[in-house]
Amino acid sequence: MSATTISPYRSPQRAENDSFLRLVRAEWTKFRTLRGWVLAVVIAVVLTDVFGLLVVHPHSPCGSGCHLLVPTGPGGEAVNDSFYFVRRPLAGNGSITVRVTALTGKVSASGGGFFGPGQPQNGLSPGVVPWAKAGIIITQSTRQGSAYAAMMVTGGNGVRMQYDYTSDVPGLAGLVSAASPRWLRLVRSGNTITGYDSPDGSHWTEVGVARLAGLSGTVQAGLFAASPLKFTPNFITYSESGGSVSGSLATGVFDHVALAGSGAGGWTGQNIGASGAGYTGPQIGYRQAGGRFTVTGSGDIGPVVSGAANSSYDTVTIGDHLLGVFLGLVILVVIGAMFITVEYRRGLISTTLTASPKRGRMLAAKAVVIGLVTFAAGAAAAALAVIVGIYVSRSGGVYVLPVGWPTEARVILGTAAMLAVTSVLALSIGTILRRSVVTVATVVVGLVLPYILGASGVLPVGAAEWMLRVTPAAAFAIEQSVPQYHQVIGQYGPPDYFPLAPWAGFAVLCAYAVVGLGLAAYLLRRRDA
Amino acid sequence: MEATIEVTGLRKRFGATLALDGMSFTVQPGQVTGFVGPNGAGKTTTMRVILGLDAPDAGRALIDGRPYPKLQRPLSRIGALLDAAALQPGRTGRNHLLWLAHSQGLSGRRVDEVLEQAGLASAARRKAGGYSLGMRQRLGIAAAMLGDPPVLILDEPFNGMDPEGIVWMRGFLRSLAAEGRAVLVSSHLMSELQDTADHLVVAGRGKVIADATVADLIAAASGDRVLLRTSGRTEAMTVLAHAGATVAATGRDTLTISGLPAERVVALLSEAGVPFSEVSAHRASLEEAYMELTRDAVEFRARPAEEAAQ
């Protein structure tokens, strides 16, 4: 045979440049043509939603079908607005000045539970809670949720200026007493209210300026006292929950009361929000003797936070409806891991790498495909869980803490992004370990165990917060929908609160995924297939 | 030179095992090159190195003068069948080819073409998990043909094929070579390649033992021996040995003679009146040539029966 007569074969097909999209398309074809995987994604979505509905339990105090009326503040957030108010109308501009000489309080016996309306006040012992408040307030009306600004002394946090429920500005530090009284002043000019404090009534310091949208015409100005529920966090074991909550009262003693500006009538005492968290026993009220006012109140003026610590309302957050995400996450981790480990098990990786010898790009294409698939599935599942969950909760009489649509969108899309990054992490670990069982176990335990340790109260607060800062479980912070307030004592823990801000927690998971993906790409290039 | 594989001085060690020990050869276009050798000779490792799957400790493997990972759309330069069982059982045969096609920017139409070419069109939409070994080999061939490449490397393509399949595979390989493609086919069974390969690369213990055309190899292994069939075996042995030949009895009535041409054997036997029914120049089979070559290179050898009996 003479080889010279044979000319080398030339393919009639045209050449085309390498493109990453081609690899993505190939991996997408690979994914969608395996019915088991597609089915598993659908199952993940369904289970996420079905399991999430377990959280909803219609058990409102007024029976199913009624709606709990929780006041909302000017910013749309749910608020506690119950306090004892000694007021006079103030038409137009003006100011109010007082001297506070004492703040005392009483707390029901530890673990004594709420003392709600009508409950006997047995077991009251002296004691003032850190955020017991007494001071002066200018508010639009006596309706709960009205715009307001207030200057106050507190049980353990010095003088504060607070306005519109969520804002809190510190003033003079230290406790109030007859020996070291506190002078407080609020000045109204249109819809702007400026707060001042002074230790002696002659040297005044501006504490803060509140611009209250919608403050107009005649407003109510006067003295107030409030004392929130006392929360004692416990070490809680796995199957127990909580800490103890007990009711409290605060009594403020005022003199040198001066109201400047035009207004009609004398002082009127009123227990605002008596039907809410406030206490309506015989000690509530005010006494006036000469220029001296003694005002006793219960309740709080501030935002409602999730959990029983802060209000008697039975509330859930929109993120509470995402319980099922844990189940969906396990399934998506399995798929993410299998997307590469199955290729190793079957030897298919050789074919894949023969078709796309640039290994880093192959891994990137896989990550894009699995990430997009899980993002889409996660977004669908989370949107359904949140929207249907809110509807079912509300129609069952459970109060869902209201949030704006940007927050709702962030919770839904953030959850989807968390699932997507988690599946990419699973893909990376799968590339590194090449074994599906160990990969799935590593990723699931790495995400879920720190969450349990951080959330269940097994660890003390410091260690638990550390867990939720540095482990991949930090990512669940993306499900937070209502903010924490330093001026409200609450049970700030998962599933509603995390030590990191939503996107910061998500970034922690991303960091793990980036490191994992980098290591996977390095090993993929370095090792024989 | 275009459309070739060049393998130069490959070395590769897996732990204590030296898999490749200076493997070097080239594959020419328009030929079927058989890549043979006993199990463990390094055939599969060499192919994996060619495809960039395993990195050699030393040496290099080039396709068209370039290392595999540098190829654009590699499957249109070189098609490969390594392990036909490397499939996900849940995916249909067609879909397996479809993702491969997409990775090369090819369409589903090309997939149907190669399925037809490999004779797998009727089973294309069944799950690959239910394929027989022979069907998987055909699917592997279809995958290798997907990019219509000028170079093909096939690792043990005859494995698990029924006789009809083997005949088809031989014809298919011949037609690929006739189109001017370079085809490298590995096998540990010489008989499979006897009528298929033009050129042989014989490997043993990680290196090339022989690299020659099939015709040369057979000629070398045949020597100048003469085969004799006779009823007077003892007489013939005496006569021929006296004439200076080396005679070996190979059967009840057959002898192999070396050192004398066939005409001389006929003359001597006629002269001595020894009856014989057949005299022929011995032509070694490819199998024998191969056994001769790899005798020392076999890694796992069965002990011969008589030795075992002792």
Next chain:
Amino acid sequence: MSQTVTLARCRPRRRSWPAWTALADALHAEWTKLRTVPGTGWILAALCVLTIGVGAGTDSATRCATGVGCTLDTTRVSLTGILAGQAVVAVLAVLVISGEYSTGMITATFTAMPRRPVVLAAKAIVLTALVLAASVVAVAGSLLAGRLLLATNGLTAAHGFAVVSLARGPTVRAAAGSVLYMALIGLLSLGVATIVRDSAAATGAVLAVLYVAPIAALFLGSNPVWQRRVERYSPVNAGLTIEDTTGLRHLPIGPWGGLAVLAIWAAAALVAAGLQLRLRDA
């Protein structure tokens, strides 16, 4: 004729083997199998290291301000690592069965030992033996770490905390119970994995069973009815009550009762697995 003779000679001596012989052979085979797989030793070592490590980490982080209603169960804190170690037990259980399906070795196993439930029983026994042995080490190490580390954090008898000691009845119960807990988790995982077959999916299923219920209990604060159901009847929440040594009156289910709940789950999973082994093709 000669053929008949040959056949007669080859007929097995015993027409059918008694089940215990089959089980003994299966046990031997499974033990050899598990012993000769390279990963087993590492997995058992990981079980001990992870359990003791997470427990010791928790011990050294735990502090308790005296007074304010700190109801800390020192034994339970020491045994926190069980939460991590159970994942390793699950992995081992999955590998025992799914490993065979993924490699196709299950065919060889069922060809050699056609009584499939007997094979499952043998696997269960061998797995239980290994998990029990490793868990004894893990639990003992955890309690020792608790005894040493908690004391350095001021959780001493002088401050009203029970020192971790096997002289205390409830602690002995918690220790023995935790070892049993691990074995039961292994059996539950084996059952689930036998039903699921695919190794990755089985791992996911088992870990979902182990970890999603405890998280659900955290989420269900707003749904006390379901919260109580999860705490009483989910395998992990109920089973882990065996670790509690204080405040037993407030537990949603008693320690032994909780372990019994887990045992029922494990038994149900194994029975379901045995049934489906008989009914489905290998």
